[in-house]
Amino acid sequence: MDRAAAAERIAVLRAEIQRHDHLYYVEAQPEISDEHYDALLRELAELELQFPDLITPDSPTQRVGERPLEGFEHVEHAVPMLSVDNTYSPDELRAFDQRVRRTLGVETVAYAVDPKIDGVAVSLRYEDGSFVRGATRGDGRVGDDITQNLRVIRSVPLRLRGSGWPHIVEARGEVYWPRPDFDENNRRLAKAGKTPFANPRNATAGTLKQLDPRIVARRGLAFTAHSFGLIDPLPAGVTKSMQLYERFREWGLPISRYLRLCTGVEEVIAFVEEWDSQRKQLDFDTDGLVIKVDDLEQRKRLGSTSKSPRWCIAYKYATEQATTRVLSVGMHVGKMGTITPVANLEPVLVAGTTVRRATLHNFDQVRRLDVREGDTVTVEKAGEIIPQVMAVNTAVRPKTAEPVKPPERCPECGGEVQQDEGGVYLRCINPECPAQRFERLKFFCGRDQMDIALLGEVMVGKLLEAGLLHSYADIYRLEQRRDEVR
Numbered sequence: 001m002d003r004a005a006a007a008e009r010i011a012v013l014r015a016e017i018q019r020h021d022h023l024y025y026v027e028a029q030p031e032i033s034d035e036h037y038d039a040l041l042r043e044l045a046e047l048e049l050q051f052p053d054l055i056t057p058d059s060p061t062q063r064v065g066e067r068p069l070e071g072f073e074h075v076e077h078a079v080p081m082l083s084v085d086n087t088y089s090p091d092e093l094r095a096f097d098q099r100v101r102r103t104l105g106v107e108t109v110a111y112a113v114d115p116k117i118d119g120v121a122v123s124l125r126y127e128d129g130s131f132v133r134g135a136t137r138g139d140g141r142v143g144d145d146i147t148q149n150l151r152v153i154r155s156v157p158l159r160l161r162g163s164g165w166p167h168i169v170e171a172r173g174e175v176y177w178p179r180p181d182f183d184e185n186n187r188r189l190a191k192a193g194k195t196p197f198a199n200p201r202n203a204t205a206g207t208l209k210q211l212d213p214r215i216v217a218r219r220g221l222a223f224t225a226h227s228f229g230l231i232d233p234l235p236a237g238v239t240k241s242m243q244l245y246e247r248f249r250e251w252g253l254p255i256s257r258y259l260r261l262c263t264g265v266e267e268v269i270a271f272v273e274e275w276d277s278q279r280k281q282l283d284f285d286t287d288g289l290v291i292k293v294d295d296l297e298q299r300k301r302l303g304s305t306s307k308s309p310r311w312c313i314a315y316k317y318a319t320e321q322a323t324t325r326v327l328s329v330g331m332h333v334g335k336m337g338t339i340t341p342v343a344n345l346e347p348v349l350v351a352g353t354t355v356r357r358a359t360l361h362n363f364d365q366v367r368r369l370d371v372r373e374g375d376t377v378t379v380e381k382a383g384e385i386i387p388q389v390m391a392v393n394t395a396v397r398p399k400t401a402e403p404v405k406p407p408e409r410c411p412e413c414g415g416e417v418q419q420d421e422g423g424v425y426l427r428c429i430n431p432e433c434p435a436q437r438f439e440r441l442k443f444f445c446g447r448d449q450m451d452i453a454l455l456g457e458v459m460v461g462k463l464l465e466a467g468l469l470h471s472y473a474d475i476y477r478l479e480q481r482r483d484e485v486r
């Protein structure tokens with residue numbers, strides 16, 4: 001085959017492969033078998049080997065780079081990636097809508113609403129249809145250049161479909177690890193005696209930090225676009241975000257299947273309620289919805305604070321669960337000597353806060369759950385309640401995990417322990433137990449009791465350590481011992 005014929009065949013093969021990638025990874029409707037697909041890819045690779053000068057960076061053979069990076073470069077975002085404020089109740093949503101309508105001076109606002117994927121936010125930059133750079137959110141203004149790692153994600157098109165794209169298209173969205181693939185990967189790890197990942201979000205974040213894109217390629221990450229940065233120029237006739245997303249779809253950029261246009265806040269609230277039950281059946285983790293003003297001119301008029309846009313808000317469901325891993329099981333000795341088992345967790349975001357510990361209540365509960373160090377567990381946090389471990393996924397338990405045994409002595413003072421009559425609670429019966437003394441003094445000084453503002457948890461700990469506190473009365477003698485306290 002001469003060079004001209006090869007160039008022609010290469011163009012045909014690339015277009016075919018890109019079409020099948022789109023059908024497979026974006027539409028989830030493949031037309032050809034894996035063998036047929038591999039044959040196309042092999043033919044392309046062989047032609048490119050014969051004519052290496054015909055290789056372009058957006059060729060499907062170029063997804064995986066040759067060698068690991070030394071580190072990530074920093075990228076400044078053309079348009080900052082701001083964070084989104086949260087709401088937790090329909091009334092807060094109504095208040096948001098009221099602010100928006102008042103600023104705009106309109107009766108009703110149309111909102112684009114879609115489920116918030118619990119993944120890692122990224123920005124993809126296309127120049128004249130070619131994927132040139134991908135970056136993490138970072139601090140919102142400067143992120144890490146993770147282009148190599150994003151190239152290997154099959155739902156990220158290396159080249160946009162069709163034609164007539166703006167010179168610059170910045171698609172923003174979420175990289176995530178779809179549940180079925182994540183679970184399968186964890187089962188493989190557990191079988192091989194390796195530590196499974198705590199949850200898809202942490203695993204995705206860790207994967208994108210890999211310097212070797214070949215590792216990323218082996219994990220089945222996916223991308224879904226939910227917003228945009230710089231679009232230059234904005235296509236003629238596009239005045240609403242939904243219209244732009246329609247273009248994104250035509251260009252082969254994956255958009256959430258669940259994206260919906262809601263007219264007025266009551267329609268948004270109905271969608272929120274409808275989703276509360278549906279969200280558990282999705283192939284990704286989600287803790288709520290993101291609600292954005294649809295009209296681009298209205299967005300401009302609303303503007304942003306330094307932290308977040310005024311035209312966008314997230315709704316978070318109040319009770320939340322997340323999966324994570326138990327790093328260790330610790331013991332907490334309370335003010336009455338009750339020994340409470342506590343799970344120390346790989347940090348995980350639940351109901352908007354980072355959870356590092358969850359209570360296991362008592363040793364009866366530990367036996368019932370059969371929770372062990374290294375286990376993958378479901379934690380739940382509802383409102384202000386202390387996070388608790390709800391369930392254990394024993395299918396991915398490490399082989400070496402041992403059952404947790406109740407302590408024979410007090411873990412704080414080594415003193416004798418006693419079981420209460422119901423056999424549920426274990427108590428340290430040493431009245432001089434320093435852990436108990438600490439808890440009692442903390443309680444005594446706390447807001448519900450004497451409300452001694454200066455004696456917080458840290459200060460009580462320091463005073464005990466210095467031997468300055470033995471009883472409640474000592475608290476009031478501290479004044480006379482000022483020099484020692486300082």
Ligand SMILES: [Zn+2]
Binds near residue numbers: 414
């Ligand atoms: Zn003790």
